[in-house]
Amino acid sequence: LYVYGDLVWxxxxxxxxxxxxCHYQISGNMTFEANSNVSMNYGIFYFSxxxxxxxxxxxxxxxxxxxxxxxxxxxxxxxGSADKDLFLSTGLQVDTGYRLNIVxxxxxxxEGNLVVNGLLTCSDGAFIFDGDANCNVTCSSSNGSYFNQLxxxxxxxxxxxxxxxxxxxxxxxxxxxxxxxxxxxxxxx
Numbered sequence: 194l195y196v197y198g199d200l201v202w203x204x205x206x207x208x209x210x211x212x213x214x215c216h217y218q219i220s221g222n223m224t225f226e227a228n229s230n231v232s233m234n235y236g237i238f239y240f241s242x243x244x245x246x247x248x249x250x251x252x253x254x255x256x257x258x259x260x261x262x263x264x265x266x267x268x269x270x271x272x273g274s275a276d277k278d279l280f281l282s283t284g285l286q287v288d289t290g291y292r293l294n295i296v297x298x299x300x301x302x303x304e305g306n307l308v309v310n311g312l313l314t315c316s317d318g319a320f321i322f323d324g325d326a327n328c329n330v331t332c333s334s335s336n337g338s339y340f341n342q343l344x345x346x347x348x349x350x351x352x353x354x355x356x357x358x359x360x361x362x363x364x365x366x367x368x369x370x371x372x373x374x375x376x377x378x379x380x381x382x
Contacts, residue, residue, distance in 0.1 A: 196220065202229035202254070210236040210257075222247045225254040225273075233257055234282050240269045249273050250297060255280040261293040261311070270294045271301065275318075278302055287311040295320070295341075307331065313338040321346055322370070328353045334360035334380060345370050355379070 199221040202208060208231045215236030223238070223246075225231055232255045240246045241262035250273025259281055261269040271279060275298035284305035287293045291311040295301060297318045304324035309332040319342040322328050330353060332338050339360040345353050347370025358378040365372075365381055 194218070199224065202226060202231045202252075204228040206230065208233060210234065212236065213257075219246065220244070222249065224249045225252045225277075227251045229254070231255065243267060245270065247272060248279070250277040250279055250299065253278050253280070255282060257281070257283040258305075259285050261287045261291050263292050264290050265292060268292045268294045271297045273297050273299060275299050281305065284308065287313055303328065309333070309338055310336075312336060313340075315339060315341045317341055319344055322353050323347065325351060327351050329356055330354065330359065331356045332359055333357035334378075342366070344368060345372055347371070 194217050196219045200219055200223045202225045204226050206229050210233045213235050218239045220242035229252045235257050237258040238256055239260045239262060245267050246269045248271045263269045278300040280302045282304050285303060285307050287309045289310040293313050295315040300319045300321050302321045302323045306329045313332055320340050321344045323346045325348040342363040343361045344366040346368050349369055352371040352373050354373045355375050355377045360380045362382045
């Protein structure tokens with residue numbers, strides 16, 4: 194599905210996808226309005242094209258994979274109500290040369306891998322690894338990427354594995370599960 198403008202999930206709408214072959218390429222913004230009931234456990238959301246894009250959360254939303262293909266000076270930004278969360282059931286990827294900015298005061302829950310070879314800036318809210326699987330984190334602080342708050346809530350047998358050094362500003366919480374730094378540095382400011 195190619196969306197050459199904005200994608201708005203309105204109140205009362207229901208969305209689901211049961212195949213990894215679902216691809217949504219969006220050039221504009223994506224908004225989850227209150228009571229929008231979006232639960233896309235499969236499929237990939239790509240944000241591309243020139244211009245800034247925003248994911249706005251007025252309701253909790255669940256999508257499988259989020260890719261940012263926004264090259265400088267353009268950015269994909271996640272924002273929204275502090276009591277609403279974004280759940281990513283498979284992963285988040287920002288490739289080399291691309292950018293993702295998180296100013297959302299709520300939580301970004303990730304049950305899969307985080308691959309950032311571009312720039313990820315999280316100036317607000319919490320980035321939370323949650324689920325019942327091991328997770329790998331590639332998000333190097335050497336390229337300027339950072340987290341505001343990083344939390345681990347994995348089932349007790351699972352681990353978040355760092356594959357690069359990371360930088361965290363507001364705190365690192367390990368509530369359940371494990372963090373394996375693999376000898377990479379964790380800078381906490």
